[in-house]
Amino acid sequence: MDMKRSYYRDLRLFDTWPLGLWLVVCAALLALVPFFAGNYLMYVLGYIAINAMVALGLNVLVGYTGQISLGHAGFFAIGAYATVLLAKAGVPIPLALVAAAFIAAAFGFLLGLPALRLEGPYLAVITLGFGLTVENIFAKAEFFGGATGPSVPPFSLSLWPGFSREQNLYWLIMLCAGGTILAIRNLMRTRVGRAFVAIRDSDVAAACAGVDLTWYKTxxxxxxxxxxxxxxxxxxxxxxxxxxxxxxxxxxxxxxAMVVIGGVGSILGPLLGAVTISLLNLKLKGLKLADFEQIPLAGKEIAGFISRHFMETGMANIQFIVYGGILVLIMVFEPLGLYGLWIRAKRYWRTWPL
Amino acid sequence: MTALLEVEALEISFGGVKALHGVGLTLATGEILALIGPNGAGKTTVFNCISGLYRPQSGQIRVAGRDILGLKPHRVAASGIARTFQNIELFRHLSTVDNLLLGRHLYLKTGLFSGMALLGPWTPAAKEEMRHREKVEEIIDFLDLQAVRSQRVGNLPYGTQKVVELGRALAMEPKVLLLDEPAAGMNLEEKHDLRIWIEDISKLFGIAILLIEHDMQFVGELADRVIALNYGECIAQGTPDEVRSHPDVLRAYLGTPSAEVKQ
Incomplete structure (x- = not known):
């Protein structure tokens, strides 16, 4: 039997060495992408990684702490504007990103304050209001560039000699995403992360065990x-x-949706969710009538039905219908999200051939 | 013996209902005091007042001479009071070890950034975690929880969950331990183990214990003193036998004998 001989065994990043090896191989492959792949693949992977960072961050709040937010686009916008405006003012890009993190965190604290008194649907409405407010302030205020937004300065960071703009950006995104995964994984196995989960499972017991609810929720x-x-x-x-x-x-x-589809309260879940939603987003964006004709068996009929019953201008919204349908199907068949599917597959192989 | 926990003249009402009316008690170091009383007598309300979940309208609560009335629950916990709950309040999705580690929250120092930087056994966060895991394993040994140490507590049987909750409270290394119906729902064997643990906690660790319990045999074997509550007032106190045979206590539990029975 596999005996644990040190307390660190319980703390390790990976339970078993094959898992660790797999992750290292995956990370290495992702890091090598700029050397052999074109700009489009880097664009797609970068897009997925950015969404994964948001999903992982949101999961800290929704999955681990049991709060809800319908306003994370607001933080996303605050980060984007802060970085761009700072970079335009001459701040080096890595520093601007760190500053953006702290600025967004400060707004996070503010939005966290109502969470002390409200929960569930009430908190959802407050965060919804926050998101709408931020969106409109940025869109309407002259200082932020109004409806067209501020111009983005060229990405001038160089991480590897001879890399193009896209290659450098890809590496920075991957570094940040990797850092996010590691930081959140570590956070969740130490004191602060445990306090978050404790608040989710029983805030009364957490408080009586010495967890300051005000501080940890915000x-x-x-x-x-x-x-x-x-x-x-x-x-x-x-x-x-x-x-x-x-x-x-x-x-x-x-x-x-990324967090929920992937599976709340895990690291792998939001990652899978971000991959799924990002790919759906990219693939469905350019959906045309001709694409429906390629569906096997009933392609012609479906295309005919669409052209007969949908307005020409409504075609752009078909992606959302397909999109919504896929989300519904995933939730109906796997309420725990894609992570649940993974757990089930793992259990199946462990007990195979039973 | 000096009084470790002093509660004086607690008054609290919810709307028109006076939940507590002038309840007071003292608890000395190493003492086991039981609170009994029919349902709705105000026993759990006393606990909630002490642990800071309710704020009494008047009265005093002191721990080792320090006033803790009106403090928030986490500050009360820091003053040395740990508790369990009548309807188990565990962190369902965490393992037994993690539940107990949360009990160490007050003693751990790892913050946001040092936690994120746990990269290997040499980092301060990892060292601290391992130190406190050692303490937690001692409690797991003491309460015989080895078999379930890595299991999610939400899946454990009821009796075991109660023991895990006791373990979490012990991990806080409190001066005063408040146990809200610790034996409820346990079978005879579990109750027997629990009684021995509570005795050990009191004798070996010197923790003062205040306990709510309906099982009078359990109370009789364990408690040094008993206080009986009814409708938010103390109606009797003394040794278990004295309280058990006190006429007011009998009346509270059994009602007044009807004319027929009297004849």
Whole structure:
């Protein structure tokens, strides 16, 4: 039998060495992508990684601390604007990203204050209001560049000699995403993370065991906002522009969907959720009538039905119908999210061939 | 013996209901005091007042001479008071070890950034975790929880959950331990173990214990003193036998004999 001989065994990052090896291999492959892949693959992977950072950050709040936020697009926007404006003012990009994290965290603290008294749907409405307010302040205020947003300075950071702009940005995004995974994983196996989970499972017992609810609830908002803020800053460079209308309610809901679809309260869950939603987003964006004709068996009929019953301008919204349908299916068949699917698969193989 | 926990003249009402009316008690170091009384007598309300969940309208609560009335629950915990709950309040999704480690929250210092930087056994956060895990394992040994140490507590049987909750309270190394119906729902064997543990906690660790319990045999074997509550007032106190045979206590539990029985 596998005996544990040191307390550190319980603390280790990976339970078993094959898992550790796998993760190292995956990380190495991702790091090597710029050497052999084109810009499009880097763009897609970068987009996924940015969303994964947000999903992981949001999961600290939703999955681990048991609070809710429908306003994370607000933190995403705050991070994007802070990074861009600081970089334009001449602050080095890494420093601007760190500053964006702290600025977003400060707003996280503020939004966390009502969470002390409210929960569930009431908290959802407050955070919803926050998201809408932030979106509109950025879109309407002259200082922030109004409806067109501020221009994004060129991404000038160099991480490897001879790398292009895209390659450098890709590496920075991956470094930040990797750092996020490690930081959150570590946080959750030490004192602060345990306090978060304790608040979720029983706030009364947590308080009676010495956990300061005021501090830890607001801290959870701040931590969550900080990671989202950094992701927002990277997003601005990734897209090369800041458009205030992207930071809308739909985006907040998509972030939440990533966490829920993936499976709350784990690291792998939000990662899987972010991959799924990001790919759906990218693939469904350019959906055209011709794509439906390629569906096997009933393709012609479906395309015919759509062209007969949908307005020409409504075509753009078909992606949301497909999208919504997929989300419904995932939740119906796997209420624990994609992470639940993973757990089930693992259990199946462990007991195979039973 | 000096009084470790002093509660004086607690008054609290919810709306029109006077939940506690002038309740007072003292608890000395190493003493086991039981609170008994019919349902709704105000026993758990006393606990909630002491642990800071309720704020009494008047009265005094002191721990080792220090006033703790009106402090928030986490400050009360820091003053040396640990408790368990009548309806188990465990962190369902955490393992037994993690539940107990949360009991060490007051003693741990790892913050946000040092926690995120736990990168290997040499980091301060890891060293601290391991030190406190050692303490937690001692408690796991003491309460015989080895078999369930890595299991999610939400899946454990009821009796075991109660023991884990006791373990979490012990991990806080309190001066005063408040146990709200610790034996409720346990079978005879579990009750027997629990009685021995509570005695050891009192004798070996010198922790003062205040306990709410309905099982009078359990109380009789364990408690040094008993206080009986009814409708938010103390109706009797003394040794278990004295309180058990006190006419007011009998009346509270059994009601007044009807005319027929009297004849």
């Amino acid at each position: 801290l959870a908002f701040a931590v969550s906002a900080a990671f989202t803020g950094v992701a927002g800053g990277l997003f601005a460079f990734h897209l090369g522009q800041v458009d205030p209308t992207t930071f809308n309610l739909m985006l907040s809901i998509l972030f939440l």
